Amino acid sequence: xxxxxxxxxxxxxxxxxxxxxxxxxxxxxxxxxxxxxxxxxxxxxxxxxxxxxxxxxxxxxxxxxxxxxxxxxxxxxxxxxxxxxxxxxxxxxxxxxxxxxxxxxxxxxxxxxxxxxxxxxxxxxxxxxxxxxxxxxxxxxxxxxxxxxxxxxxxxxxxxxxxxxxxxxxxxxxxxxxxxxxxxxxxxxxxxxxxxxxxxxxxxxxxxxxxxxxxxxxxxxxxxxxxxxxxxxxxxxxxxxxxxxxxxxxxxxxxxxxxxxxxxxxxxxxxxxxxxxxxxxxxxxxxxxxxxxxxxxxxxxxxxxxxxxxxxxxxxxxxxxxxxxxxxxxxxxxxxxxxxxxxxxxxxxxxxxxxxxxxxxxxxxxxxxxxxxxxxxxxxxxxxxxxxxxxxxxxxxxxxxxxxxxxxxxxxxxxxxxxxxxxxxxx
Amino acid sequence: xxxxxxxxxxxxxxxxxxxxxxxxxxxxxxxxxxxxxxxxxxxxxxxxxxxxxxxxxxxxxxxxxxxxxxxxxxxxxxxxxxxxxxxxxxxxxxxxxxxxxxxxxxxxxxxxxxxxxxxxxxxxxxxxxxxxxxxxxxxxxxxxxxxxxxxxxxxxxxxxxxxxxxxxxxxxxxxxxxxxxxxxxxxxxxxxxxxxxxxxxxxxxxxxxxxxxxxxxxxxxxxxxxxxxxxxxxxxxxxxxxxxxxxxxxxxxxxxxxxxxxxxxxxxxxxxxxxxxxxxxxxxxxxxxxxxxxxxxxxxxxxxxxxxxxxxxxxxxxxxxxxxxxxxxxxxxxxxxxxxxxxxxxxxxxxxxxxxxxxxxxxxxxxxxxxxxxxxxxxxxxxxxxxxxxxxxxxxxxxxxxxxxxxxxxxxxxxxxxxxxxxxxxxxxxxxxxxxx
Numbered sequence: 001x002x003x004x005x006x007x008x009x010x011x012x013x014x015x016x017x018x019x020x021x022x023x024x025x026x027x028x029x030x031x032x033x034x035x036x037x038x039x040x041x042x043x044x045x046x047x048x049x050x051x052x053x054x055x056x057x058x059x060x061x062x063x064x065x066x067x068x069x070x071x072x073x074x075x076x077x078x079x080x081x082x083x084x085x086x087x088x089x090x091x092x093x094x095x096x097x098x099x100x101x102x103x104x105x106x107x108x109x110x111x112x113x114x115x116x117x118x119x120x121x122x123x124x125x126x127x128x129x130x131x132x133x134x135x136x137x138x139x140x141x142x143x144x145x146x147x148x149x150x151x152x153x154x155x156x157x158x159x160x161x162x163x164x165x166x167x168x169x170x171x172x173x174x175x176x177x178x179x180x181x182x183x184x185x186x187x188x189x190x191x192x193x194x195x196x197x198x199x200x201x202x203x204x205x206x207x208x209x210x211x212x213x214x215x216x217x218x219x220x221x222x223x224x225x226x227x228x229x230x231x232x233x234x235x236x237x238x239x240x241x242x243x244x245x246x247x248x249x250x251x252x253x254x255x256x257x258x259x260x261x262x263x264x265x266x267x268x269x270x271x272x273x274x275x276x277x278x279x280x281x282x283x284x285x286x287x288x289x290x291x292x293x294x295x296x297x298x299x300x301x302x303x304x305x306x307x308x309x310x311x312x313x314x315x316x317x318x319x320x321x322x323x324x325x326x327x328x329x330x331x332x333x334x335x336x337x338x339x340x341x342x343x344x345x346x347x348x349x350x351x352x353x354x355x356x357x358x359x360x361x362x363x364x365x366x367x368x369x370x371x372x373x374x375x376x377x378x379x380x381x382x383x384x385x386x387x388x389x390x391x392x393x394x395x396x397x398x399x400x401x402x403x404x405x406x407x408x409x410x411x412x413x414x415x416x417x418x419x420x421x422x423x424x425x426x427x
Numbered sequence: 428x429x430x431x432x433x434x435x436x437x438x439x440x441x442x443x444x445x446x447x448x449x450x451x452x453x454x455x456x457x458x459x460x461x462x463x464x465x466x467x468x469x470x471x472x473x474x475x476x477x478x479x480x481x482x483x484x485x486x487x488x489x490x491x492x493x494x495x496x497x498x499x500x501x502x503x504x505x506x507x508x509x510x511x512x513x514x515x516x517x518x519x520x521x522x523x524x525x526x527x528x529x530x531x532x533x534x535x536x537x538x539x540x541x542x543x544x545x546x547x548x549x550x551x552x553x554x555x556x557x558x559x560x561x562x563x564x565x566x567x568x569x570x571x572x573x574x575x576x577x578x579x580x581x582x583x584x585x586x587x588x589x590x591x592x593x594x595x596x597x598x599x600x601x602x603x604x605x606x607x608x609x610x611x612x613x614x615x616x617x618x619x620x621x622x623x624x625x626x627x628x629x630x631x632x633x634x635x636x637x638x639x640x641x642x643x644x645x646x647x648x649x650x651x652x653x654x655x656x657x658x659x660x661x662x663x664x665x666x667x668x669x670x671x672x673x674x675x676x677x678x679x680x681x682x683x684x685x686x687x688x689x690x691x692x693x694x695x696x697x698x699x700x701x702x703x704x705x706x707x708x709x710x711x712x713x714x715x716x717x718x719x720x721x722x723x724x725x726x727x728x729x730x731x732x733x734x735x736x737x738x739x740x741x742x743x744x745x746x747x748x749x750x751x752x753x754x755x756x757x758x759x760x761x762x763x764x765x766x767x768x769x770x771x772x773x774x775x776x777x778x779x780x781x782x783x784x785x786x787x788x789x790x791x792x793x794x795x796x797x798x799x800x801x802x803x804x805x806x807x808x809x810x811x812x813x814x815x816x817x818x819x820x821x822x823x824x825x826x827x828x829x830x831x832x833x834x835x836x837x838x839x840x841x842x843x844x845x846x847x848x849x850x851x852x853x854x855x856x857x858x859x860x861x862x863x864x
Contacts, residue, residue, distance in 0.1 A: 057602035163483050167505070167845070234596060235668055244849050246490060328668045329596025331846045332505055391667070 043074035084255040096159035101260035104152025114138035118306035157249035168248025179229035185347035186222035203283035210373035217380035273316035494859035525823030529789030538624035546575035553628035555799035583804035632758030673728035677839035677851035691806025697725030789818030
């Protein structure tokens with residue numbers, strides 16, 4: 001029962017909520033809203049993926065259910081998955097088999113609790129922060145929860161008692177554990193710069209100086225690639241590589257259990273997009289203006305900032321989809337080598353470079369501001385140019401499809417020939 | 428009617444392997460009591476696993492085995508230690524059925540054995556039968572057959588390109604190439620009325636001439652096709668991931684490639700410039716101006732490059748053929764093999780009898796044998812037929828390039844990773860209908 005008197009108290013609309021009951025009520029409302037929007041967006045994303053892939057491939061995409069746009073396709077898919085028979089392999093471990101889809105789905109949702117999605121909303125009961133829980137350790141919470149996602153996949157692979165699922169589970173555990181390291185390391189520069197791990201503080205810091213995508217571009221690049229790998233998206237979709245492992249860890253799943261994995265994948269995409277928007281693109285901050293960050297807070301500001309946040313998230317989700325329909329898939333050993341030999345050293349090196357730069361800037365008396373950001377940006381441009389030349393191997397820089405590319409091909413040939421000889425002979 | 432029993436004494440044996448892997452004759456009869464024949468134990472189908480190895484069964488129902496190929500892989504982690512291919516899941520008895528069909532009736536079977544190259548097979552079958560009959564086909568027929576062969580090569584390579592890119596994880600080139608294939612299908616549909624099973628040729632000619640405006644449509648297809656091929660190449664050829672996934676895999680040196688009996692793009696990617704169209708020209712291929720692309724390293728990447736270039740060369744040949752397409756009849760003027768026209772057959776007595784006998788009894792070639800090899804998209808495709816003077820061949824034999832190419836797969840994949848098996852298998856471009864025939 002809600003004590004009505006608490007809700008009826010007239011307080012300053014701009015002041016934070018003080019009453020405990022009001023806080024609980026608003027938290028529940030926010031939870032419901034976030035959950036609804038989140039599930040809806042995950043469902044619509046399945047449609048978006050099909051529409052965008054169709055656009056890339058010169059097709060129409062879904063255009064039967066719900067008019068030419070196919071707007072009801074997700075609903076039709078959902079109904080289909082509810083009605084389908086659920087099968088389970090005879091020798092599957094039933095408890096693990098059942099709990100695995102939930103385990104992969106829940107962490108993706110939990111992360112959303114700490115992501116602010118708009119400027120505070122003034123209400124008659126006080127100012128409501130548009131974040132379910134603005135945890136002081138928000139950022140660490142994200143890292144901790146995101147690591148849990150691997151359990152669902154590993155358990156699904158293991159519990160299915162299927163060799164393909166098993167290989168998928170193994171691949172994904174190795175992949176996600178490796179890329180989590182790079183993911184975590186690429187976020188340390190943000191903490192260095194913001195001096196705080198609360199999400200709202202990170203957003204405030206960005207709106208006051210410059211977005212982290214310019215301040216910390218290198219970290220952004222590493223984070224983006226690692227996020228792709230964490231989400232098992234192409235080119236890192238090895239755990240479910242359809243051409244090799246049928247469907248990887250979810251080969252044996254059907255109906256709603258499969259659907260949960262499916263939703264979890266899209267949910268993870270939205271989460272990754274929102275995280276990147278928050279950490280690197282200033283969250284709900286509207287670019288080139290300062291008025292949205294300052295009091296007094298109004299409903300209009302909330303709506304505009306919310307729209308801004310959704311646009312940024314949507315942009316990243318679009319890029320994810322775009323990449324999926326453009327690139328081939330890595331091989332397992334290449335993925336590992338990229339994670340440990342490229343991503344991790346780059347992330348670690350960047351931490352060292354950034355920490356030094358920040359110290360030097362502090363010592364010579366340049367405080368956070370335009371000049372400070374400009375210096376960081378220049379530093380990033382230099383690092384990225386270097387990285388680009390290394391990764392490019394003369395494909396784009398040297399238009400004659402350079403010698404470095406040829407040399408790499410020769411190296412790859414030699415390596416794989418020697419592997420085939422040594423390991424083929426070792427049997 | 429009384430049946431007369433007689434006893435035939437033959438030694439029934441088949442070729443097989445002894446336990447050390449050397450070829451030997453394996454007797455098939457055991458029950459005649461007289462001589463006891465020692466039959467060696469059959470080779471173990473399931474290999475003994477040592478240590479931590481895992482046996483995984485890839486196929487026959489698997490998204491990346493291009494049909495119903497079954498590969499039993501022994502894995503050490505994800506490294507393939509041993510690969511045993513199993514075939515026969517698509518056995519349809521094409522060759523045996525051919526012995527009960529007239530030559531023209533075999534042509535629809537050739538549609539189905541290598542179903543990605545139906546027009547090319549039709550042409551090969553017709554060429555073989557014509558060699559048996561001693562027929563020289565008309566100029567227009569020759570040029571039209573070249574067009575059909577090259578379009579079907581493009582079509583088959585497009586399927587290969589699309590499915591291989593899916594196997595390596597890139598989905599978009601698949602739909603782009605299948606769109607182009609669809610355009611060729613429309614051309615073939617306008618010509619023959621069928622899309623997959625064209626049954627284009629007849630002994631001594633073609634089942635139909637091209638319809639009006641067909642050459643313009645073909646030209647406009649070729650114009651768009653080059654652009655799409657460029658787009659696909661932009662996505663793949665210099666893509667770091669694609670290069671990383673294909674270079675150095677399944678390497679066959681030129682000597683190995685020849686020893687294993689590879690042919691077609693597989694052989695050429697290994698650096699051996701052998702193309703039936705150049706080396707044993709048929710259909711006046713020697714008068715067309717085209718290059719035979721040859722690889723250097725014999726790996727999956729080179730096979731990709733070779734096949735893409737072959738598509739360009741095929742388009743070039745089709746252009747030349749469209750330019751030189753002469754007027755005239757498509758069928759030879761030879762009453763032995765060619766049916767009288769429908770109008771004549773329904774109005775004149777002699778023509779009607781001729782038509783009836785042609786259809787019911789079929790044309791009879793002289794006693795003899797003929798072997799014709801053509802360059803199919805998969806390699807040297809041969810048809811061998813033996814005639815005893817009746818309307819049906821006593822033996823019809825297919826030389827399937829896929830079968831020989833596939834036989835090298837254990838050699839190519841062992842030591843590589845599971846993902847590489849998929850890429851290598853895709854690079855062979857197998858069509859199981861042809862292998863199991």
